[in-house]
Amino acid sequence: MDDNEKRTMTLNLTPREMAVLEDLAAKKDLSKTGVMRLALRLLQAADAKIRAGQKLMFEDEKTKEKGELVII
Amino acid sequence: MTESKVYLRKVAINQLVEASLFDEITDEHLLIWKTTWVPAMEAYCKGRADAEKPDDSQWNWKWKADKWRPFLKYHSFSIVCEKELQGLMLASDLKSARIQAQFGKPIVYVELLASAPWNRSKIQKPKRFGGVGTIMLAAAIQLSLDLGFKGRIGLHSLPGAESFYQDDCGMTPLGNDAAYGNWIYFEMTEKQADEFRQK
Numbered sequence: 001m002d003d004n005e006k007r008t009m010t011l012n013l014t015p016r017e018m019a020v021l022e023d024l025a026a027k028k029d030l031s032k033t034g035v036m037r038l039a040l041r042l043l044q045a046a047d048a049k050i051r052a053g054q055k056l057m058f059e060d061e062k063t064k065e066k067g068e069l070v071i072i
Numbered sequence: 073m074t075e076s077k078v079y080l081r082k083v084a085i086n087q088l089v090e091a092s093l094f095d096e097i098t099d100e101h102l103l104i105w106k107t108t109w110v111p112a113m114e115a116y117c118k119g120r121a122d123a124e125k126p127d128d129s130q131w132n133w134k135w136k137a138d139k140w141r142p143f144l145k146y147h148s149f150s151i152v153c154e155k156e157l158q159g160l161m162l163a164s165d166l167k168s169a170r171i172q173a174q175f176g177k178p179i180v181y182v183e184l185l186a187s188a189p190w191n192r193s194k195i196q197k198p199k200r201f202g203g204v205g206t207i208m209l210a211a212a213i214q215l216s217l218d219l220g221f222k223g224r225i226g227l228h229s230l231p232g233a234e235s236f237y238q239d240d241c242g243m244t245p246l247g248n249d250a251a252y253g254n255w256i257y258f259e260m261t262e263k264q265a266d267e268f269r270q271k
Contacts, residue, residue: 004074029177029178030177030178030221033220038166041143041165042145044145045143
């Protein structure tokens, strides 16, 4: 499979989803397509860790309080 | 896989020679690594104390390749010149910038970067080729641009390479990072990437 051979897909988003996408694109200084690509990479990386029995945790830098992010 | 024409400086004749930059480390590259790079590194390390060995002397690129290949977030690069492997790099695209001006924005992070043993003055004098690190950095910046990250990149420098990243490449040092062997973390902004590309 050649990575240079790209395929096109159409994505229909609700107004709320589009608003979130536009907000993230602005915050991350990315195009909307760039955000979607980033999300795909992130989900694949997180999914592999979770399948391997690991947890996705967030830690508050000040309080050191930890919270687990559950991905379905 | 894309092959781009680049130039390395052949130190013995002090001239630029044509080389190939690949946006993938292939099985063929790993075979060349195993049969040429590894024996050269082992010969240099033989009889030396651990502290004198290069920090990357234990990096097993074959083992690492098996780990990174399934993931979209990883991007590997190799440089071949005169049918020999001259450098390898692994980058990823899921880390965020730390410099305040670009904090939280995605960067290309250089996970691993190594020149072949014969291209290091510490191991061989004179070294065979110069410019491997610069070309790899340029490749990381180009990847950042291709991903829409505007040239932003980051990396932790191996001890001894700090001046290369700071003085030669114009990256900003952000201090020692206890989470990464206390190595200094460097970052390049969009502006610095632009300046690097002008050189």
